[in-house]
Amino acid sequence: MLLALTQGDPAGIGPELTLTAWLERETRGCPPFALIGNPDLLVKLARELGMDVPVVSCDWDDAELRFSDGLPVISLENHVVAPPGRPDPASAAGTIESITRAVAAVRQGKAAAVVTNPIAKSVLYQAGFSHPGHTEFLAHLAADGKDTPLPVMLLWSDDLAVVPVTIHVPLSAVPGLLTAELIVETGRIVARELATRFGIAQPRLAVTGLNPHAGENGALGSEDAAVVAPAIARLQALGIAATGPYPADTLFHARARTGYDVVLAMYHDQALIPIKTIAFDEGVNVTLGLPFIRTSPDHGTAFDIAGKGIARPDSLCAALRLAARMARHEAQVVA
Known part of the structure; x- marks a missing residue:
């Protein structure tokens, strides 16, 4: 099983x-x-960092055999x-090409994820x-001229998995964007792919409220009763084990985490603060809702430490392991 790894920004810590x-x-x-990248850049960087890493230029047919x-x-x-540490827009075309070719390799059966x-x-x-970002570009590549799929961002670790229903938007825009339809569609995708790609037969979804104390019976906002609760009822009617809305401040301690497989949070920080607190180095970003598997380290380019040999590979290695695990589960389902 071979994975297609993109170069990311070549000036960041990815290489x-x-x-x-x-x-x-x-x-x-x-x-x-x-890796889909520049062999010369890797050779030069390995030499500068004192890493004994032979770089082997190859094609997809022999890449897995050459890995050892x-x-x-x-x-x-x-x-x-x-x-x-010195990002340059002149390298953007290579960054985009790397992503595009990785997706093509998976869709052509040359790589698993x-x-x-x-x-x-x-x-x-x-x-x-x-495109706004990585995820939206991947959804565009998945569309193939057809309807663009709804990409769902899952942050995964062995101790906690979270999904923000709204993602990279201002906090002030969240109430207007949050609809029962969006929560239901997100929940459907999450439940389906936890079953097909994670091997969780009956995924348990815990859904947060939007407001403090999940609205406190309307005293702290109407969205939890008017939008979130009806969405949970619709998910339950579809046979999905969804519960809530729960106050977010009581949902992430160790005892609470035993009662669910994933949390659907209403906005970005409500989901990402707890997982980055619990699993900062090991968290993996997974895009659900695409016709191929995509994982990524849950961190940025870190230009300030690039090339210094101090960046930790924990999250990238976790992303590689999880991608392989998801591909195995999906293959078993298809078989």
Whole structure:
């Protein structure tokens, strides 16, 4: 089983995390992967960091066989120029090409899943990138000229899994964007893919309220009774084990976590603060709702430490392991 790993922003920590993941592949249990990137950049960086990592230029047909000999790299057509810590919009085309080719490899059966290194959206915007971010671009690639699927962001660790129903929007915009339909569709996708890609036969969804104390019977806001509770009832009518709405401040302690498999939170920080507190280094970003598996480290490009050899590969290795696990479960379901 081979995974397609994107380069991310070449000036960020993605390249050195990739080198470290290959170097520590056995102790960290990393499955075989091939990086879509610039072999020369990897060779130069490995030399500068004193890493004994042979870089092997190859194609998809022999990448998995070469994994034990060195880091397999599928060469980009676009030139990559950005040195560590110095992002350059001139490298944006290579970053985008890496993502596009990783998706194509999975959809063509050459790889089992996409794992993405971190990108810097601001750098891509300077080069004319028109999508809000990684997830939206992946949904665009999944559309193939048809309806764009609803991408759902799952943050996963062994101790906690969370899904923000609304994601990268101002807090002031959340009440207007939050609808029962959005909660129901998000819950349906989560329940389906926890079953097909995580092997959880009957996923238990705990749903937070939007307001403090889940609205306190309307005293602290009407959305929980008017929007969230009806959405939960609709999910239950579909046979999904959804409960709530719960006050978010009581939902994430150790005892509470034994009662569910995933939390549907109403906005970004309501979901991400607890998981980054509990599993900052091991959390994995998973995009649900796509016709292919995509995982990513739950951190950014960290330009300030890029090229210094101090970035931790924990989250990337966790993303690689989880992608392989999801691919195995999905293969069993299809079989």
